[in-house]
Amino acid sequence: MAYNHHEIEEKWQKRWSEDSLYSVDVNKMDEKYYVLVMFPYPSGDRLHMGHWYQYGVMDTWTRYQRMNGKNVFFPMGFDAFGLPAENFAIKHGIHPKESTTKNADYMMTQFKKMGVSYNFDYALDTSKEDYYKWTQWVFLELFKNDLAYKKEAPVNWCTSCQTVLANEQVKDGVCERCESVILQKNLNQWFLKITDYAEPLLANLETLDWPHKTLAMQKHWIGKSIGSEIEFKVDKFDIDFKVFTTRPDTLFGCTYVTFAPEHPKVLEFVSDGQKQEVLDYIEKTKKTSELERLTVDDEKTGVFTGAYAINPINQEKVPIWISDYVLFSYGTGAVMAVPAHDERDFDFAKAFDLPIKQVIVKDDESSLDKAFTGTGLMINSGKFDSMKSTDVKKLITEDLQKQNKGESKINFRLRDWLISRQRYWGAPIPIIHCDDCGPIAVPQEQLPIILPEDVEFKPMGESPLKACDSFMNVKCPKCKKPALREADTLDTFMCSSWYYLRFPNVGNNEQAFEKGITDKMMPVDKYVGGPEHACMHLLYARFINMVMKDLGYTKHIEPFTSLTHQGMILGSDGQKMSKSKGNSVSPDGYVEDYGSDVLRLYLCFGFSYIDGGPWDDSGIRSMAKFVDRVARLLDENKDLLSQKLELDDNYNSDEKKLLYVYNHSLKGVTVDVAKFQFNTSIARVMELYNALNDYLKNVSPDKHNKSLVSYILKNMIIILSPFIPHICEEWWEAIGEKSSVSLETWPTVNEKYLELDEIQMAVMINGKVREQMKVAKDSSDDVVFDKALESKKIQGYLEGMTVIKKIHVKGKLLNLILKKA
Ligand SMILES: [Zn+2]
Ligand SMILES: [Zn+2]
Missing domain, CATH: 3.10.20.590 (Ubiquitin-like (UB roll))
Structure with missing residues (x-):
């Protein structure tokens, strides 16, 4: 059964589509099984090898689920707004709408060539009006419920993308898209109050079947800490300020206080002598990104303000410093420094020769060559001396509370989500600014606010829509006076924060999603995508879903019950594939030379799905050989396969051995595919192939158990069909079967033959x-x-x-x- 991959792949793709083989109707679906792979950006790279790995191999997994009786819902679409698509358009001097449509169309043909079993009837594109109308609706729901607001704040500004970015989009101080330097700028921006959901976002992590590392990263990003807020006074000024600490028991050991340089109170108490130095330091800090300030382990920097604070517990005077490791947007923007019991404070005190005062001891040690961060007995702490530090935590807070100088407090590291962008290619924010009425929601019947096309879209540092008079000038919906539209667009992460809710509702022009359908189809049972989304998309989507639940639109709390991250396909040199390194391989050529099935089989066999690994051309060649060998074996036994043969239950030892390998292999594949171990699954099929081949060679032809050989060969086609769907259809048809092999039920293991x-x-x-x-x-x-x-x-x-x-x-x-x- 030699095959021509061009012919058969085209033939079966056409047949599947004509027969609507993978079409589903969510209205008629019971006990759904919702499988979702994170949708791609239609950028200029189109579907690259990483996509093939992500989408092709997941299609194999989904086909396997379908053959195991699951009612699979498996949609796909395009995350079409945003920087990747827009940057591509700018580079090539084409309008983003045109280039995005072109790229999406091309990627759609690539998906079809891959032979994926998506429910294409439910495809969506976030840059189309019938989608972003509802993205705007989601935003307005947040706005109307006091979860969206505009305010001036220091934000991350990408010098090259010329837009603000969310904290989550800044990686190691540079833009996650273009790796340009990030500056801090004070700008008036739109935020979503994700911090209102910090507690449930954290608590619910425990209910999720997600990779441990991803859960840990999200937990860290949300960053809950339990402690006390303590009020200090500035000496000789009528100025109070608060600090947050998780260690109120160390308050007697506070020897200085540090403010975030941009804290507005700094300029109220800075001494004349220190003023210039302080101002210079503030300027310098502005050029450092927030993340850099948090993560860089460099030498500590800071400046004395010339002012002193009064410690409320003992009235001691301690110097006030400023340093960039304190962030204005985190906690209170000022911290009490206890060098004896905090590593960072210890380093800072050593660098600037500030006093170190120990207030907790373990046993009798008293000399400190590094900070002691553990618990123990109190010293140098007045009436608390020789008490346990763990008890004093509470006692000191209670003491301060009585004097109105402190209270217990829970703090989160998570900040509100910045969602406005000064870029063209995004959903317009549906807000109208009126001098008299303030920001007003666009009435729902006016949605979508259409993104005008005739606009100079290149980034110029402010929103391109500002220059479009016909877009900007409107009447205030409330007082009817002339007003202006919001010129910023929504970050593309806003589009993807709710797309899983839209998929089962694609085509609904009345609502973003209908409760009955959503309640039935959600949550997503298996979600697959890259680990880089841990603190971005995966956090945003959980937040939006929770809000929709609280507003009564859905009943489920979490959108993605179970999550798997695929690994990364590297260049053959073991490095990340990149055009500049010249180590990237494009899937299209391999599809042309070997066919999409063989490429997919190699992606299944050559890598551990979760880990990925380096590309190897010889691997794909050996897959092609394996497929040829199976084809030859089928061909040699073609007559057997087209006969109707009944299995009996009376086997000799050779046959029992063969049955053992068959059942052992089948069991292995069944268990391993479910666990995303595609590589070991294929190895089991190869074992089976070898055993069958040995049997046919070693046992004389007149003694061959024909019904058994036929049974195993037939099931081998079924078992291989999720991995090489086109070829197996062709084989299946060649042995006289009429319906699609993908409609077959997955064979069951007969344990009896494993024990014999x-x-x-x-x-x-x-x-x-x-x-x-x-x-x-x-x-x-x-x-x-x-x-x-x-x-x-x-x-x-x-x-x-x-x-x-x-x-x-x-x-x-x-x-x-x-x-x-
Ligand atoms: Zn950038
Ligand atoms: Zn008005």
Whole structure:
């Protein structure tokens, strides 16, 4: 059954589409299984190898779920607004609408060539009016419920993209898109009150089946800390200020106070002598991004203000400094410094020769060569001396509370989400500014506020829409006086924060989503995408979903029950693929040369899905060879396959051995695909192929069990069909089957054949018996080795070691020779 991949892939793609094989109707769906892979940006790169890995391999997983009886809903669309699409358009001098449509169309043909089983009837594009009308509606729901506001604040400004960015979009001090330097600017911007949801966003993480690291990152980003807010006075001024601390028990050890340089109170109390130095330092801080200030481990910098603060617990005078490691937008913008018990304060005190006063001791140690951050007994703390520091935490706060100088407080690291952008290619923010009435929501019947096309769209430092008079000038919906539209657009992360709600409702022109449908189809049962979204999209989507739930539009709290991150396909040199390094490979050429099935099979077999790894051309060639070998085997047995043969239950030892391998392989594939272990799944199918081939060669043809061979070959086509869907359809048709192989039920494992003729076998590590196990008699080397690896004991011995030799004495023992990895 040799095949021409061009012909058969085209043939089956056409057939699937004509037969609407993968179409679903959500209205008729019971017990849905919603699978979603994060949708792509239609930028100039189109679908690259990483996309093929993400989408192609996930299609295999989804096909497998469908064959296992799941009612799969598997939609796809384009995250079409935003910088990637717009930057591409600017670079090529085309209008973003034109280039986005072109790129999306091309990517759609790539998806079809991939042979993916998406529910294309439910495709969406966030830059189309029928979608962004509802993005605007989502924004207005937040605005009307006091969860969206505009205010002047220091924000991250990308010098190259010429727009503000959310904190989450600044990575190590540079723009996550273009890697340009980020400056702090004071600008009037729109924010969403994600901080109102900090507590449930944190608490609900416990309910999610997500990768541990992603949960930890989100937890850290939300950053809850429990402590006390304490009020200090500035000496000789009528100025109070508050500090937040998680260690009120160390208050007696406070030897200085540090303000964020941009804190407005600094200029009220700075001494004349220190003023110039302070002003210079403030200027310098403006050029440093917030993230840089938080993460950089460089030498501490700071300036003395010439003023002193009064510690409320003992009336001691301590100097007030400013330093950029304190952020104005976090906590109160000022911190009490306790160098003896905080590492950062300790470094700062050492650098500027400030006093260090120890107030907690463990045992009798009293000399400090580094900060002691643990708990212990109090010293130098007045009436609290020799009490336990853990008790004093509460007592000091209570003491201060009585004098109205402090209280317990919970603080979050999470800041409100900045969603306005000074860019053209985005959904216009549906707000009208009236001198008399302030910001007014555009009435819903006027949605969508259409993004005008005839606009100079290049970024100029302010919103391009500002220059478009016909767009800007409107009447105030309330008082009817002349007013101006909001000129900023919504960040593209706003579009993607609710798209999973829209998918089952695509085509609904009356509502963003209908409650009945949404309640039935949500949450997404399996969500797949890159780990880089941990503190951006995955956080925003959870927030928007929670708001929609609280407003009564949906009933589920979390949008994505279960999450998996795919790994990254690297260049053959092991480096991240990039055009500049010349190590990137484009999928289109491989599809042309080998076909989309073989490419997909290699992406399944050549990598651990979660980890990814370097590309290897020889890997794809060996996949093509494997497919050819299976095709030959099928061809040689074509007559058998087209006969109707009944299985009996009377097998000789060769047949039992074959049945053992078949069931062992099937069991392996069944378990491993479900766990995203596509590589080991294919290895099991190869084992099966080898066993069948051996049987056919070693047993004389007149003794072949035809019904058994036919049974196994047929099921092999079914098992391979999620991995190489077009080829398997062709094979399936060639053996006389009428319906699609993807409609077949996944074969069931017959445990009976896994137990037969088992023998006891010793597993040795470096010559010592460490484990006993049962294996089928005459098991191959691979089967025995795999079985040994299932043992926890053996896994323990293998940790950190490499197997340099496997000695298998059939029916007796397996000896593994190890050395340190
Ligand atoms: Zn940028
Ligand atoms: Zn008005």
